[in-house]
Amino acid sequence: MSRAKASPAIDVARARAETPGCAEVVHFNNAGAALMPRPVIDAVKSHIDLEARIGGYEAEDQMRGRLDEIYRSIAWMLNCEPEEIALVENATIGWNTAFHSLPLRPGDRVLTAMAEYASNFLNFLHAAKRLGVVVEPVPNDESGQLDTEALESMIDDRVKLIAITHVPTNSGLVNPAVEVGRIAREHNIPYLLDACQSVGQMKIDVKQIGCDMLSATGRKFLRGPRGTGFLYIRESILEKLDPPWLDLRSAKWVDPDRYELAPGARRFENWEFNVAALLGLGSAVEYALGWGLDAIETYVGAYAARLREELQAIPGVSLRDIGARQCGIVTFRVRGKAEEIAAVLGVEGINVSVSVANSTLLDMRARGLENVVRAGVHYYNDQADAERFLAVIRRLAAET
Numbered sequence: 001m002s003r004a005k006a007s008p009a010i011d012v013a014r015a016r017a018e019t020p021g022c023a024e025v026v027h028f029n030n031a032g033a034a035l036m037p038r039p040v041i042d043a044v045k046s047h048i049d050l051e052a053r054i055g056g057y058e059a060e061d062q063m064r065g066r067l068d069e070i071y072r073s074i075a076w077m078l079n080c081e082p083e084e085i086a087l088v089e090n091a092t093i094g095w096n097t098a099f100h101s102l103p104l105r106p107g108d109r110v111l112t113a114m115a116e117y118a119s120n121f122l123n124f125l126h127a128a129k130r131l132g133v134v135v136e137p138v139p140n141d142e143s144g145q146l147d148t149e150a151l152e153s154m155i156d157d158r159v160k161l162i163a164i165t166h167v168p169t170n171s172g173l174v175n176p177a178v179e180v181g182r183i184a185r186e187h188n189i190p191y192l193l194d195a196c197q198s199v200g201q202m203k204i205d206v207k208q209i210g211c212d213m214l215s216a217t218g219r220k221f222l223r224g225p226r227g228t229g230f231l232y233i234r235e236s237i238l239e240k241l242d243p244p245w246l247d248l249r250s251a252k253w254v255d256p257d258r259y260e261l262a263p264g265a266r267r268f269e270n271w272e273f274n275v276a277a278l279l280g281l282g283s284a285v286e287y288a289l290g291w292g293l294d295a296i297e298t299y300v301g302a303y304a305a306r307l308r309e310e311l312q313a314i315p316g317v318s319l320r321d322i323g324a325r326q327c328g329i330v331t332f333r334v335r336g337k338a339e340e341i342a343a344v345l346g347v348e349g350i351n352v353s354v355s356v357a358n359s360t361l362l363d364m365r366a367r368g369l370e371n372v373v374r375a376g377v378h379y380y381n382d383q384a385d386a387e388r389f390l391a392v393i394r395r396l397a398a399e400t
């Protein structure tokens with residue numbers, strides 16, 4: 001593999017030195033859960049130690065200022081206000097909280113993408129069953145991304161939500177989120193963006209995108225701990241949403257028959273947090289900002305593009321990425337096989353994952369795919385990682 005041109009801001013040797021896992025494995029499963037860097041690991045471990053010494057509530061009180069900084073760091077990363085951020089246990093909780101806060105009624109239409117993630121689509125179907133909502137996927141254009149002209153043509157006064165996944169789980173596609181945002185704003189339609197696979201590998205600006213709600217996780221390209229996530233809620237839409245549940249953090253019980261919602265997006269949070277994990281999330285956000293999201297996106301995009309080029313040249317390997325714009329997720333099959341390929345790579349100390357049909361059912365069925373190998377690369381992956389990975393794929397392609 002030829003050396004990818006990286007931004008001068010990415011010192012790959014330093015990134016690897018600060019990532020203990022790089023000494024153990026070739027980690028191409030960043031679309032599943034990335035390797036945590038040392039500052040994140042230290043933040044989690046040190047707080048666990050503090051809780052063990054002085055108690056959980058007391059340790060949280062001691063770290064109150066640091067916890068408040070997490071909102072500011074995430075807001076800086078997304079170009080929004082800290083009051084527009086809610087901290088949640090994972091992206092699914094965040095997405096569900098936003099979706100189920102909308103006042104949807106029978107006959108309301110929800111427009112979504114062909115490559116929508118299963119967890120999201122299951123809730124669309126649940127809303128259709130419970131509320132009589134109509135769910136309609138927008139067709140793709142010839143590149144495989146959401147067709148914005150088709151989206152525009154589908155809009156009428158019954159469309160009450162546009163909800164799409166920015167980067168699907170099963171291909172390198174980056175959906176045209178900014179163009180979708182322009183259409184949503186022109187028609188005054190709420191816009192929910194699942195940024196689970198895009199936050200951390202590319203720059204995300206909610207003002208530029210124009211989304212009203214955005215959900216994301218800490219564990220993927222952001223390199224934070226599992227069991228962390230966040231939800232962005234634009235201030236202008238806040239009063240139009242009704243949180244689907246409340247507790248002592250999201251609201252205050254002020255009279256026997258009356259409560260007051262917490263200000264801002266924190267009305268979508270709940271009381272109990274894994275404080276150590278949240279501190280790790282905060283460290284992960286600051287660590288990413290320290291590298292620079294533009295620099296990360298440049299490196300990851302170039303690395304993935306060269307990996308696709310090398311894979312394409314191997315007889316028997318079929319790339320399965322689509323879209324006019326692609327990212328750090330590379331999907332493929334080797335002579336029609338995926339699970340067997342991932343298993344062998346695992347034995348060789350190379351981490352990948354397999355995306356199966358029911359994770360993105362509409363897209364996978366339309367493309368006649370049962371599964372694909374998914375390699376999600378990051379800025380701590382170097383040329384040696386790629387060469388080791390490609391050597392195994394070449395061997396398997398020749399043997400299979």
